[in-house]
Amino acid sequence: MDAKNIVLSMNHITKRFLGTVALKDVSVELYEGEILSIVGENGAGKSTLMKILSGIYPGSEYEGSIYVDGKKAVFSCPADSENAGIAMIYQELNLELDLTVTENILLGRLPVNKFGSIDWRKARGMAQEVLQQLHVQIDIDVTARSLSPSMQQLVCIARALIRNPRILILDEPTSVLTERETEELLTILDGLRMKGIPCIYISHKLDEVFRISNRIVVLRDGAYIRSFRREDGFDAEKIIEDMIGRRLVAMYPTIHKEIGPEIMRVEHFRVPHSFAPGKSIIEDVSFSLRKGEVLGLVGLVGSGRSELLNAMFGAVPKTAGTLYLDGQIAAINNPRDAKRSGLGLITEDRKKNGLVSAMSVKHNMTLTILQQIKRGLFLDFKKEDELSGRYFDALSIKAPGMDVQVASLSGGNQQKVILAKWLCTNLRVILMDEPTRGIDVGTKAEIYKLILELAAQGISIIMVSSEMPELLGVCDRFVVLSKGRVYKEFLRGEVGEVELIRAASNT
Amino acid sequence: MIREKHMPSLKKAGGKFLQRQESSIIIVTLLYVVFVSCVNPVFISSSNLFNILKNTGYSLITVVGMSLVLITGGLDLSVGSVLALGGIITGLACKAGLPVWLAILLAILTGVIVGLVNGLVIVKAGIPPLIVTLGTQYICRGLVSVITQGVPIYPLPDSLKAIDKIRVAGIPMVVIFAFLMVAIGYFLLGRTPFGRSIYALGGNEEAARISGINIHRTRVLVYVITSVLAVLSGVFITSRLGSAEAAAGSGFEMTVICGAVIGGVSSFGGVGSILGAAIGAFFMEVLTNSLTLMRVSVYWQNVVVGIVLILAVMLDQYKRRVMVKKSIKAVK
Numbered sequence: 001m002d003a004k005n006i007v008l009s010m011n012h013i014t015k016r017f018l019g020t021v022a023l024k025d026v027s028v029e030l031y032e033g034e035i036l037s038i039v040g041e042n043g044a045g046k047s048t049l050m051k052i053l054s055g056i057y058p059g060s061e062y063e064g065s066i067y068v069d070g071k072k073a074v075f076s077c078p079a080d081s082e083n084a085g086i087a088m089i090y091q092e093l094n095l096e097l098d099l100t101v102t103e104n105i106l107l108g109r110l111p112v113n114k115f116g117s118i119d120w121r122k123a124r125g126m127a128q129e130v131l132q133q134l135h136v137q138i139d140i141d142v143t144a145r146s147l148s149p150s151m152q153q154l155v156c157i158a159r160a161l162i163r164n165p166r167i168l169i170l171d172e173p174t175s176v177l178t179e180r181e182t183e184e185l186l187t188i189l190d191g192l193r194m195k196g197i198p199c200i201y202i203s204h205k206l207d208e209v210f211r212i213s214n215r216i217v218v219l220r221d222g223a224y225i226r227s228f229r230r231e232d233g234f235d236a237e238k239i240i241e242d243m244i245g246r247r248l249v250a251m252y253p254t255i256h257k258e259i260g261p262e263i264m265r266v267e268h269f270r271v272p273h274s275f276a277p278g279k280s281i282i283e284d285v286s287f288s289l290r291k292g293e294v295l296g297l298v299g300l301v302g303s304g305r306s307e308l309l310n311a312m313f314g315a316v317p318k319t320a321g322t323l324y325l326d327g328q329i330a331a332i333n334n335p336r337d338a339k340r341s342g343l344g345l346i347t348e349d350r351k352k353n354g355l356v357s358a359m360s361v362k363h364n365m366t367l368t369i370l371q372q373i374k375r376g377l378f379l380d381f382k383k384e385d386e387l388s389g390r391y392f393d394a395l396s397i398k399a400p401g402m403d404v405q406v407a408s409l410s411g412g413n414q415q416k417v418i419l420a421k422w423l424c425t426n427l428r429v430i431l432m433d434e435p436t437r438g439i440d441v442g443t444k445a446e447i448y449k450l451i452l453e454l455a456a457q458g459i460s461i462i463m464v465s466s467e468m469p470e471l472l473g474v475c476d477r478f479v480v481l482s483k484g485r486v487y488k489e490f491l492r493g494e495v496g497e498v499e500l501i502r503a504a505s506n507t
Numbered sequence: 508m509i510r511e512k513h514m515p516s517l518k519k520a521g522g523k524f525l526q527r528q529e530s531s532i533i534i535v536t537l538l539y540v541v542f543v544s545c546v547n548p549v550f551i552s553s554s555n556l557f558n559i560l561k562n563t564g565y566s567l568i569t570v571v572g573m574s575l576v577l578i579t580g581g582l583d584l585s586v587g588s589v590l591a592l593g594g595i596i597t598g599l600a601c602k603a604g605l606p607v608w609l610a611i612l613l614a615i616l617t618g619v620i621v622g623l624v625n626g627l628v629i630v631k632a633g634i635p636p637l638i639v640t641l642g643t644q645y646i647c648r649g650l651v652s653v654i655t656q657g658v659p660i661y662p663l664p665d666s667l668k669a670i671d672k673i674r675v676a677g678i679p680m681v682v683i684f685a686f687l688m689v690a691i692g693y694f695l696l697g698r699t700p701f702g703r704s705i706y707a708l709g710g711n712e713e714a715a716r717i718s719g720i721n722i723h724r725t726r727v728l729v730y731v732i733t734s735v736l737a738v739l740s741g742v743f744i745t746s747r748l749g750s751a752e753a754a755a756g757s758g759f760e761m762t763v764i765c766g767a768v769i770g771g772v773s774s775f776g777g778v779g780s781i782l783g784a785a786i787g788a789f790f791m792e793v794l795t796n797s798l799t800l801m802r803v804s805v806y807w808q809n810v811v812v813g814i815v816l817i818l819a820v821m822l823d824q825y826k827r828r829v830m831v832k833k834s835i836k837a838v839k
Contacts, residue, residue, distance in 0.1 A: 258740045
């Protein structure tokens with residue numbers, strides 16, 4: 001580890017979006033023969049930095065400069081970045097699933113013979129060669145669809161390598177890989193590093209980061225915080241502290257409530273992976289929930305938190321597992337069953353599956369109780385007005401009226417409408433997936449208060465959130481998921497933010 | 508708020524009218540009627556208007572069902588063939604000596620079966636409605652040819668022919684029946700849980716499912732309703748013609764879909780009203796009738812109808828874009 005050449009340097013990069021600064025004067029260098037990890041929480045600026053490097057944000061849209069091998073580089077489109085020798089490997093495997101491995105690897109640069117048609121012999125040879133470099137055995141004539149996710153990942157890497165890149169950038173490459181496959185990938189990256197292809201590695205999984213990196217750069221709120229060198233040893237505690245910073249403690253309301261006996265129990269849940277066929281994102285998870293309790297499900301992105309919630313609610317199928325309510329088996333195979341059993345679900349993406357945008361506030365609120373508010377054959381409009389009006393007031397939804405389109409409300413008020421939709425039912429347990437995502441600070445505090453008030457009324461809550469402080473602020477108990485299992489459980493007060501993140505990332 | 512108070516009440520009422528979903532189709536229809544009347548005064552003769560109203564009745568019955576299908580975000584191309592099949596079965600059953608009501612019941616049953624096939628294949632196999640109903644369109648048309656061998660079923664008993672001739676207070680039976688269907692459709696869509704589920708399904712299928720709405724049942728039912736209504740259109744047409752023809756209802760799906768879409772039913776689902784669709788169906792009849800009066804050949808009429816359909820969808824898309832912009836503004 002002596003004096004090394006700088007392969008890539010990003011100098012004083014500042015990137016502004018309308019009104020906000022995503023990156024503030026960030027300078028990062030990548031040296032010859034190293035693997036550099038960039039870590040930070042959601043919104044720290046990692047992906048903005050990568051989008052600048054890959055040319056998605058053209059050179060005219062940010063301040064600062066980029067040098068590759070000492071030469072100034074200005075990218076106006078992704079092709080420029082590729083030509084400068086930067087190869088990106090994204091989290092989503094962007095393969096053409098119905099093309100063969102050879103075609104995928106050589107996509108856009110298939111060799112042609114003198115008649116202008118594709119020279120397949122040469123193409124297959126090239127594909128074979130690059131896969132050998134990676135020491136992997138993949139049949140180059142099968143379609144990408146028939147490969148396992150980890151094999152597909154390797155094809156992506158092969159595709160990057162065939163372009164003779166100077167630098168390899170990987171964004172969350174292990175999200176679909178098993179532990180052993182991850183291990184293999186890390187070995188391959190280390191091999192490439194020694195062959196002279198340095199690498200920038202981005203991952204939430206700190207254990208991987210610690211194992212593979214020569215250097216770690218921490219970003220927070222768009223600013224460079226510190227870098228750590230392997231020679232000095234990686235101190236997990238310190239790195240996590242740098243990631244989260246000394247945050248202002250938000251005001252979380254305290255409401256006196258009593259936690260009752262067990263109301264629900266989840267046993268041996270196994271849930272299939274949504275885009276990696278044959279794999280389970282949740283392997284074997286069991287936990288219990290008490291009456292009036294707010295339970296936080298903690299885990300990294302991709303740990304299967306959302307999938308678990310959706311499977312409990314019957315919104316996605318599970319491969320195994322039983323759900324008990326009041327000690328009785330509750331057969332929940334679809335959302336209708338769940339609703340009947342007294343469950344509610346606030347989904348992660350309001351627009352996608354939470355709201356019917358073209359409908360009014362009122363009609364969205366009563367979607368769950370159409371059968372309950374009818375008299376004879378017809379809907380009882382008076383009863384509908386009464387019920388929705390009650391929750392409209394109780395949740396103090398800010399809207400010009402209940403008949404305006406729900407799409408015209410702010411994110412926080414839309415979330416309240418979804419909450420109201422479940423409060424109308426005979427709700428006993430509500431599952432909340434990122435309930436404060438995209439909601440302004442003021443409304444967030446209101447939502448926290450609502451959550452605690454519900455719990456005080458005896459409704460149990462399971463909450464998933466990527467924001468640790470918010471979990472720490474409202475939850476009574478934490479179940480930490482990792483590698484598809486329950487890794488640890490904590491009670492309120494016996495754990496801080498750093499310990500929670502460490503537990504979630506297995507370090 | 509203050510400005511609103513001083514607004515003349517007429518203007519206010521006008522504004523309210525413009526906000527209604529049906530306003531654009533009503534305005535377009537009125538303008539067109541005025542235009543055609545100027546070109547050819549025969550158009551507004553009472554006998555011609557009466558004709559238009561009666562002709563509207565035949566398609567209007569099915570337009571009600573098609574509107575439901577379109578609002579769920581679906582499509583039914585099989586209605587024309589189902590109409591023919593309904594007519595043939597009624598005709599055959601009558602000829603075989605069955606009473607008219609039983610013949611019609613048999614035809615309705617056929618409609619239920621076709622609708623179930625449409626709906627269940629779409630829901631269970633996850634095949635797009637366009638493909639499924641294109642398939643059943645061919646199947647039904649094929650069955651009609653197999654049964655009739657291309658020969659019209661003729662003569663039909665007077666009891667069947669009488670249906671089209673019945674008038675109540677001078678209004679033909681088909682018009683009364685169509686209006687009854689419009690009224691039922693209006694209440695079904697606006698006032699029942701089923702109607703609300705139809706809007707939710709078309710607006711956001713996943714949100715509807717998560718809310719615990721039985722989306723599969725809703726989807727299957729709208730196809731069943733539409734097929735049954737197409738059969739009933741077929742019964743009336745057969746009664747009018749006095750014979751059941753194998754070629755009946757060819758191009759009928761176009762008339763019906765056009766009517767609904769021109770009437771403001773979104774081809775993207777989630778939006779639309781039965782009243783709008785009914786006016787749309789009326790407009791379609793006004794259009795073809797007026798083109799005939801203006802001596803435009805039938806061949807050219809098809810060209811016009813195609814253009815009108817595309818224009819209507821473009822208008823719908825434009826409206827959606829404005830709506831999205833409006834809601835973004837409101838959030839800001």
